[in-house]
Amino acid sequence: MRTFVEVLRDNSVYAEHAHTFLRMDGTERVISFPELWRLACGRAHRLHALGLHKGARVALILPEPDAFVLAFLGAMTAGLVPVPMYPPLTLAKMDAYGETLRHILHASGADTIITAAALEPMLRKHLLEVPGSANVRLILTSELEGETSERPVPPCDVKLDDLAFLQFTSGSTHQPKGVMVTHRNLAHNAHAIMFDGLRANASDRGVSWLPLYHDMGLIGFVVAPLFAQVQVMFMPTMSFIRRPSSWLESLHRFRGTITFAPNFAYALATRAISEEQSGAWDLSCVKALGCGAEPIHADTLSRFAARFQHCGLRPEALLPCYGLAEATLAVTFAALDEPLIVERIDKRAMERGVAETTSSDDALELVSCGKTFPGHELAIVGECGARLGDRSVGEVWVRGPSVARGYYEHPGASAETFVDGWLKTGDLGYVASGELFVCGRAKDLIITHGKNYYPQDIERVASDVNGIRAEQCVAFARSGPDGSEECVIVAEAHKLASPELRGLVAAVKQRVRAELGLLVGEVVLIKRNSLPKTSSGKVRRRDTRARLEAGTLALLLERPRVLSVPKARASRPHAE
Amino acid sequence: MSESKNLLPLFLTVAARVDKRSFDDVTRESVITDLGIDSLSMMQIVGEMETELKIQIPDEDLVEIITVGDLCSKVEHRLV
Numbered sequence: 001m002r003t004f005v006e007v008l009r010d011n012s013v014y015a016e017h018a019h020t021f022l023r024m025d026g027t028e029r030v031i032s033f034p035e036l037w038r039l040a041c042g043r044a045h046r047l048h049a050l051g052l053h054k055g056a057r058v059a060l061i062l063p064e065p066d067a068f069v070l071a072f073l074g075a076m077t078a079g080l081v082p083v084p085m086y087p088p089l090t091l092a093k094m095d096a097y098g099e100t101l102r103h104i105l106h107a108s109g110a111d112t113i114i115t116a117a118a119l120e121p122m123l124r125k126h127l128l129e130v131p132g133s134a135n136v137r138l139i140l141t142s143e144l145e146g147e148t149s150e151r152p153v154p155p156c157d158v159k160l161d162d163l164a165f166l167q168f169t170s171g172s173t174h175q176p177k178g179v180m181v182t183h184r185n186l187a188h189n190a191h192a193i194m195f196d197g198l199r200a201n202a203s204d205r206g207v208s209w210l211p212l213y214h215d216m217g218l219i220g221f222v223v224a225p226l227f228a229q230v231q232v233m234f235m236p237t238m239s240f241i242r243r244p245s246s247w248l249e250s251l252h253r254f255r256g257t258i259t260f261a262p263n264f265a266y267a268l269a270t271r272a273i274s275e276e277q278s279g280a281w282d283l284s285c286v287k288a289l290g291c292g293a294e295p296i297h298a299d300t301l302s303r304f305a306a307r308f309q310h311c312g313l314r315p316e317a318l319l320p321c322y323g324l325a326e327a328t329l330a331v332t333f334a335a336l337d338e339p340l341i342v343e344r345i346d347k348r349a350m351e352r353g354v355a356e357t358t359s360s361d362d363a364l365e366l367v368s369c370g371k372t373f374p375g376h377e378l379a380i381v382g383e384c385g386a387r388l389g390d391r392s393v394g395e396v397w398v399r400g401p402s403v404a405r406g407y408y409e410h411p412g413a414s415a416e417t418f419v420d421g422w423l424k425t426g427d428l429g430y431v432a433s434g435e436l437f438v439c440g441r442a443k444d445l446i447i448t449h450g451k452n453y454y455p456q457d458i459e460r461v462a463s464d465v466n467g468i469r470a471e472q473c474v475a476f477a478r479s480g481p482d483g484s485e486e487c488v489i490v491a492e493a494h495k496l497a498s499p500e501l502r503g504l505v506a507a508v509k510q511r512v513r514a515e516l517g518l519l520v521g522e523v524v525l526i527k528r529n530s531l532p533k534t535s536s537g538k539v540r541r542r543d544t545r546a547r548l549e550a551g552t553l554a555l556l557l558e559r560p561r562v563l564s565v566p567k568a569r570a571s572r573p574h575a576e
Numbered sequence: 577m578s579e580s581k582n583l584l585p586l587f588l589t590v591a592a593r594v595d596k597r598s599f600d601d602v603t604r605e606s607v608i609t610d611l612g613i614d615s616l617s618m619m620q621i622v623g624e625m626e627t628e629l630k631i632q633i634p635d636e637d638l639v640e641i642i643t644v645g646d647l648c649s650k651v652e653h654r655l656v
Contacts, residue, residue: 024632024634024635025632026632063635069587088635088636088639093640094640094641118634119635119636122636122639238619241616241619241620241623242619242620242622242623242626243620243623243627244620252644264616272620273592449615449616506607506610507613509609510609510642512605513609513615517615519609519614519615
């Protein structure tokens, strides 16, 4: 078992292997494996010279993949603990972004940010120059470049049980939690992904546009492939979002064999790529099209497979998987080279917590996320804490060497989630013949376009809008028109005339988008004191959602179904 | 505003292509989300405008864009 730093070092004998980085401006940068090690060592020494030493947390805000990967490898080689952070979201307000950064810096204890020159003015204005901000030092990537000695030697020793990095994908923006991932976790999970899951070898090639501050992009493509000497082509996330064709185009051009994406990306690619763009592609090289990070829809994947079959894409390449940052990344993978396993489940039985298959049309369609890896164990646990048998729905628990050490300096939250070696995932599912089917969430999380939103954050923002009764609102997810989830807000409003109420709906949507970058599907205004609450006065999200569906909420304003514009798009036939 | 190129017509053409529907009564003052354009569509619109105009619009330009005019101005600025 080797640390990731040892893997980097050992890989330096593969002189003919290289990572390829596409940049936003369209240029390409190729970095060979020996060069990768040399540059990582160089950066590690520079970081030490700048006064950063083993164990120090250092935040990374770097939108370009090459800059991110080199800084990440350099920090790890220096024994530092990188804290990958997301770059400013497009369309969001910068002061809200600055506030989120401050919470993550505080939670991680990082006082240094490595960033790019282009982001420096924004960080100065919205982070450093904000009154009350703690002292934060900015290091630009240009300060880490420069000549290094010809024989790369890391500045310190990194051990398997050292903290490798902190992954902030959990918790609300006001109470973010950093998952502590060790080098041992990384080694185990990387082996599970590359060898048990993908049966990869040095001739495989990865292609990824996934954000590198997120576990699927970071572990899945920056860390794991190097354990198997797999070369990767990295693209900026925004290149895919702006031009969805660029993803499959890269697979074709780079002869990619492995790629991963959330469900929404498969829907987007199917919808947005024209016949003209895909005409000349040969995608027969692809052996694994991983799908994870958000609920998986069988029809999204089958439509994608059908749409690109003429490019030689094999439907068996589709590989649903399940994982979470608290388990480093991957927990289960569907079998390689096998067709999707889809079950149609009786909705009534499901309400009783039993996953009975049915041939009725009115069924829940669920995709198997596959089996867990050797050395790891999965359990379905009921509310009473007892392990449940096959086809009983309960919380998914995971045990094994990939389970992270806990949340950084968050003993309370750690004790709730990490119990006797088990990780309580907060996801609901059942197991049938060893296959895991995920069917819901015990936590009230909203996942849209691969990004997690906590209802508390949305409710806080909505409740600040003039006209909404303070703290009298709930946010929850429902299945949206494009296969992803969408957010619904139900809020008590002050008594107003209809036109003003309509203005209020717009104001809430506007504010949530500006502060959180989230487009709300629907805002429902209800009468005062009519929001479902517990006896202790806490809001009841599930109950509110059920009442909205049943039509039993005291509405102040008729729900304008016609306004749901994206529906029209989703219901269009998919043929061009 | 100066005599620079007005990108509203291009925005409307590209938005119609991306969202597969037509947009009426849109001005530079229209709020993008009020038009039912979500952030994914918005980024594709930016991507198509880049292709049409053969320019690059860096991510840093795309923050705090509320109205159609905000977007057009940023793109127009890159054309100068």
